[in-house]
Amino acid sequence: MNDSTPLLGFTVGITASRRAEEFATLLTRRGASVVHAPAIRIIPLADDTELERVTREIVADPPKIVVATTGIGFRGWVEAADGWGLAEKLGEALSQARLLARGPKAKGAIRAADLKEEWSPAGESSAEVLDHLLAEGVEGVRIAVQLHGATTEWEPVADFCEVLRCAGADVIPVPVYRWVPPDDQSAMDKLIELAATRGLDAITFTSAPAVASMLDRARETGMLDPLIHALRQRVVVTCVGPVTAAPFVELEVPTTMPSRFRLGALARHLADELPRRASRIRAAGHDLGIRGGCVVVDGEVKQLAPASMSLLRALGARPGRVVSREQLLAVLPGGGDDTHAVETAVARLRSSLGAAKVVQTVVKRGYRLAVDPVDCGDEE
The missing domain is CATH 3.40.50.10090 (Rossmann fold)
Known part of the structure; x- marks a missing residue:
């Protein structure tokens, strides 16, 4: 490495x-x-009947405020409107509104449509936009909010809209680049x-x-x-x-x-x-880095079989301390009750590591990583 x-x-x-x-x-x-x-998976905007419906609603009754949350979404909205023959009318409706851009990409998309944003937060967050709107008051104000995708319980922009509604705003969710699994x-x-x-x-x-x-x-x-x-x-x-x-x-x-x-x-x-964040273990003169799917030994990646990886994780969770055969058997894929399976798995682990002395046998007790006691404290 x-x-x-x-x-x-x-x-x-x-x-x-x-x-x-x-x-x-x-x-x-x-x-x-x-x-x-x-x-x-993104649904093509030109095929999204809900976005077309909302666009026609906005053209017929322009909102006072429009919140653009993403550049790709705002650009896609304008392009889709062009496909429906509504680009000019949508541009006129948006030009009458106060445009708030969540971040620089949304700001760039607004300007690319020959429009001008009124304000954009320094921190590029929806929370700042929400605070800005609530501070000035939204009672009775018609606000169009570009969504990130489908509305689910995990969707933060849905909460954004709900807070505005609770504050008295008339909110129009704009479902640009609607997503599905x-x-x-x-x-x-x-x-x-x-x-x-x-x-x-x-x-x-x-x-x-x-x-x-x-x-x-x-x-x-x-x-x-x-x-x-x-x-x-x-x-x-x-x-x-x-x-x-x-x-x-x-x-x-x-x-x-x-x-x-x-x-x-x-x-x-x-x-x-x-x-x-990764743990580094020094054992038997070797540097070990236990990763999610492999182990790094002295800077070299070693791909281990699932059983070997499970054993190493169990030993690495308590570096230098004894882990019993029964405890190691419990983590082996397939389990079973024959502790001889642990001996076989340990032998394969040592071979895969290319450093046999890293895993030390403790007679009648189990196995441990051969970590210097100074690094791991007193053995339990």
Whole structure:
């Protein structure tokens, strides 16, 4: 492992549907293994009858305020309106409104449509936009809010609209780039299983709809509780920004994010964050880094069989301390009650590591990683 490949040995899940290949390249260049499972499928805007209905409503009765939350959504809305022969009328309606842009991409899309935003928050968050509106008062004000996708319980913009309604606003949700789950969810099912079974070191999200879609799928397949447990305990959840992270905040799942809400910044943030959080064990003169799907021994990635990986995780959870044969048997795939299976699995683990002395036999007690006692404290 070196400074150019800080993610060597780490396995990162990508849920993005757009620019996923570009993001994967940024991670693999830094040494990561990538598992891609697109969480959402975008419905072409020109085919979205609900968006056309809302657009005609806005043309007929323009709102006083329009909140643009994403650049791609606002641009797509204008393009779809052009396809319906409504572009000029929509432009006239929007020009009469006060336009608020959540971030620079939304601002750029507004200007590309020959319109001008009135205000945009410094922190690029929906919460700042909401505070701004509530501070000036919205009682009786007609407000159009561009949504991120389908409205679900995990969708933060849905809460945004509800707060405005409670404050007395007449809210028009604008469902640009409506999303639905992928037709084939097998890749997402695999990603959820990997996260729940320690096969991932990190999972990344670039939109709130992707978070909502994954959580919905986990619940449908009975995997929501183990998934949430894994995300709270060991899988690093990395989001592009606070809007994307909002559903996890509600679930008390810790998240991390870059200071700038961009793909490049997200990749650099992961390259800094994962090595910092990873445990490093010095055993029998070797440096070990136990990852989600492999182990790094003296800077070299070693791919282990599931049984060997399970044993190493159990030993690594208590570095230098004895783990009994019975405890190790319990973590072996298939289990059973023959402790001789542990001896066979340990032999294979030693062979796979290429460093036999890393795993030490403690006669009549079990096994341990051969960690210097100074590093691990008194043995229990």
